[in-house]
Amino acid sequence: MAELVVKNLKETMLLLKKFEPEQSKLIAKRITKAAGKIAVDARSDIPEGSALTNWGSWIHARDGRDFGFNTSSIRKNIKVTRAANRKRGVAISNYIGITSADAAGVIYQTAGKGTSDSNFVSKMMGGYPLPRGIWKAFDESRGTVVADIDAAVREAEEAVQRHLNELGGG
Numbered sequence: 001m002a003e004l005v006v007k008n009l010k011e012t013m014l015l016l017k018k019f020e021p022e023q024s025k026l027i028a029k030r031i032t033k034a035a036g037k038i039a040v041d042a043r044s045d046i047p048e049g050s051a052l053t054n055w056g057s058w059i060h061a062r063d064g065r066d067f068g069f070n071t072s073s074i075r076k077n078i079k080v081t082r083a084a085n086r087k088r089g090v091a092i093s094n095y096i097g098i099t100s101a102d103a104a105g106v107i108y109q110t111a112g113k114g115t116s117d118s119n120f121v122s123k124m125m126g127g128y129p130l131p132r133g134i135w136k137a138f139d140e141s142r143g144t145v146v147a148d149i150d151a152a153v154r155e156a157e158e159a160v161q162r163h164l165n166e167l168g169g170g
Helices: 009-019 021-044 071-076 103-110 119-127 134-166
Strands: 078-081 097-100
Touching: 009 021, 009 134, 021 078, 021 097, 021 134, 071 078, 071 103, 097 103, 097 134
Parallel strands: none
Antiparallel strands: 078 097
């Protein structure tokens, strides 16, 4: 999993919100915009049509979930999120992430990352080598995105530290 980890960012942003709410909003927007670049690039990496021949409608018998490969649904479900309990699909820190909520999209983006040598995985790797989707987008724009987020984070840290110094805590 590709990730950028910044320790205590959530706490820093909460303090900044108390000290300078407007600056907090602007910094949060900058971070979201940077993460959004990855989501846009990840969406463009999803192929039109079906990723594999015969990957059509695939309805799970027990619960009716649709695992069919629907390009527009997969693209629509790649999102930037700040939900507190994200589990998989995280590409940027514990503060913000990019998720893929479409089952076929997750399968497309992750097939071949493990040890399986099934026919399905072999065909996926042959036609769509890793990385794919979110991971490919992150790897390709890592430098720019990390620099943008890092600059925003440093600005937040400096602002909070200034206020702590004024309070006698620094």
